[in-house]
Amino acid sequence: MPQEVRGVVAKAKGAPVSIETIVIPDPGPGEVVVAIAACGVCHTDLHYREGGINDEFPFLLGHEAAGTVESVGEGVTNVEPGDFVVLNWRAVCGQCRSCRKGKPNLCFNTHNAMQKMTLLDGTELSPALGIGAFCDKTLVAAGQATKVDPAAPAAAAGLLGCGVMAGLGAAMNTGGVGRGDSVAVFGCGGVGDAAIAGAKLAGATTIVAVDLDDRKLEWAKEFGATHTVNSGTSDAVAAIQEATGGFGADVCIDAVGHPAVYRQCFEARDLAGTVVLVGVPRPDMTLELPFIEVFGRGGALKSSWYGDCLPERDFPMLIDLYLQGRLDLDRFVSERIGLDDVEAAFHKMEQGEVLRSVVEIVPGA
Ligand SMILES: NC(=O)c1ccc[n+]([C@@H]2O[C@H](COP(=O)([O-])OP(=O)(O)OC[C@H]3O[C@@H](n4cnc5c(N)ncnc54)[C@H](O)[C@@H]3O)[C@@H](O)[C@H]2O)c1
Ligand SMILES: [Zn+2]
Numbered sequence: 001m002p003q004e005v006r007g008v009v010a011k012a013k014g015a016p017v018s019i020e021t022i023v024i025p026d027p028g029p030g031e032v033v034v035a036i037a038a039c040g041v042c043h044t045d046l047h048y049r050e051g052g053i054n055d056e057f058p059f060l061l062g063h064e065a066a067g068t069v070e071s072v073g074e075g076v077t078n079v080e081p082g083d084f085v086v087l088n089w090r091a092v093c094g095q096c097r098s099c100r101k102g103k104p105n106l107c108f109n110t111h112n113a114m115q116k117m118t119l120l121d122g123t124e125l126s127p128a129l130g131i132g133a134f135c136d137k138t139l140v141a142a143g144q145a146t147k148v149d150p151a152a153p154a155a156a157a158g159l160l161g162c163g164v165m166a167g168l169g170a171a172m173n174t175g176g177v178g179r180g181d182s183v184a185v186f187g188c189g190g191v192g193d194a195a196i197a198g199a200k201l202a203g204a205t206t207i208v209a210v211d212l213d214d215r216k217l218e219w220a221k222e223f224g225a226t227h228t229v230n231s232g233t234s235d236a237v238a239a240i241q242e243a244t245g246g247f248g249a250d251v252c253i254d255a256v257g258h259p260a261v262y263r264q265c266f267e268a269r270d271l272a273g274t275v276v277l278v279g280v281p282r283p284d285m286t287l288e289l290p291f292i293e294v295f296g297r298g299g300a301l302k303s304s305w306y307g308d309c310l311p312e313r314d315f316p317m318l319i320d321l322y323l324q325g326r327l328d329l330d331r332f333v334s335e336r337i338g339l340d341d342v343e344a345a346f347h348k349m350e351q352g353e354v355l356r357s358v359v360e361i362v363p364g365a
C-alpha cells in the first residue's frame with residue numbers, strides 16, 4: 001500500500017519551501033523504503049530551490065540522511081528491514097566502463113529508484129540527488145542504502161551522506177594525503193572542515209586552513225588546522241609557503257569552487273604536489289592558468305566527486321572511526337531542527353552561521 005507522509009518540497013524557483021503530503025510507493029524490484037531519522041541541510045538543497053541545478057520542479061529536498069530500512073522490494077540482498085543505513089547518491093552499477101575497469105568509485109551510471117514519489121494530486125517529485133530525505137520516509141535504490149553500525153546516532157551518521165564525505169574523501173581518497181604531508185584547505189565550511197579532519201586522520205602534520213571569515217577559521221582549528229589564514233586580509237599563498245618551509249603544501253584543496261581560489265591552490269602547492277577541486281564551480285566560470293607552470297610544477301590537478309568515495313567501503317569504516325572517538329562527526333552538527341525549520345536553516349547557511357543544521361524526524365510527530 002502506498003503511504004502518505006510529510007516532506008519538504010520546493011515548488012517553484014526561489015519560492016520558500018513548504019511541507020507537503022507526499023506519496024511513497026511500495027518498493028519495487030531493487031528498491032527500498034527507508035524511515036528517515038536525520039537529514040543534514042546542504043548547500044545543494046538550496047541550489048535546487050534556486051533553480052541552480054535544473055528546472056524539474058517540484059523537488060523533494062534533503063539528501064544527507066540516515067534512517068532505518070522499513071521494507072525492501074524483490075531481489076534486494078544488501079539490506080533488510082530494521083537495518084540502520086546511511087543514504088548515498090552514488091549507487092554504483094557494476095557494469096559501466098569505469099566499474100568494469102575496477103573503478104566503481106567513478107561509476108558513470110549510478111542509479112536511483114525507478115518509481116516516482118508524488119504529491120497527493122499525482123504530480124511526480126524530483127528527489128534531490130536522487131534521494132529526497134527531508135521527509136518521514138523515502139524510496140531509494142537498494143544500492144543507495146549502506147548499512148552501518150546502529151550504535152552511531154543518526155544526526156552524525158547521516159552527515160556522511162554528502163558534504164562531510166566529500167571533504168573527508170577529498171583529502172583521504174582524491175588527495176591521497178599521507179603521514180607527514182602538508183595540506184592547505186581553502187574554504188572552511190562543512191566540506192572544508194571535513195577535508196581538514198580527513199587530512200588529520202590520514203597523518204598530515206601541517207594543515208593550513210584558509211577562509212575569508214575569522215569565525216570559520218576558529219572552527220577549523222577544532223577540526224585539526226595547525227595554521228589559519230584569512231585570505232581577505234593576508235596573502236594566503238605566502239602564508240602557506242611560510243608554514244611549509246618556503247615550499248608550498250603537498251596537497252591543496254579548493255572547497256569553495258572559485259577560479260581565484262583554484263589559482264591560489266595551484267600557486268600554494270609544492271613541486272609535484274596535488275590540487276584537489278571539491279567545491280562546485282558555477283557553470284559560467286572559466287579557469288586561466290600559466291600553462292608552462294602546469295607543466296613545470298608537475299604533480300596532479302584532480303577533481304573529487306563525492307570525495308571519490310565508495311559508500312560500501314567508506315561509510316562503515318568512517319562510522320567505526322567515529323565510534324572509536326577518532327573522527328568527531330558531532331562537531332559538524334551546529335543545530336538540530338525540525339522539518340518546519342528548513343527554510344530558516346537556508347538563511348543561516350547563507351549567513352555563514354552554521355556548519356550543518358540537521359533535521360531530526362520524530363516518528364508520528
Ligand atoms: N564535490 C562534491 O561531491 C561536493 C559535495 C558536497 C558539496 N560540495 C561543494 O563544496 C563546496 C563547499 O560546501 P560547504 O557546504 O562547505 O559550503 P559553505 O558555504 O558552508 O562553506 C564555504 C566556505 O568557503 C568560504 N569562502 C568563500 N569564498 C572564499 C574565498 N574566496 N576564499 C576562501 N574562502 C572562501 C566561506 O566563508 C565558507 O566558510 C560547495 O561548492 C559545495 O557545492 C561538493
Ligand atoms: Zn558503473
Ligand SMILES: [Zn+2]
Pocket residue numbers: 042043044045063064162163
Ligand atoms: Zn549535499
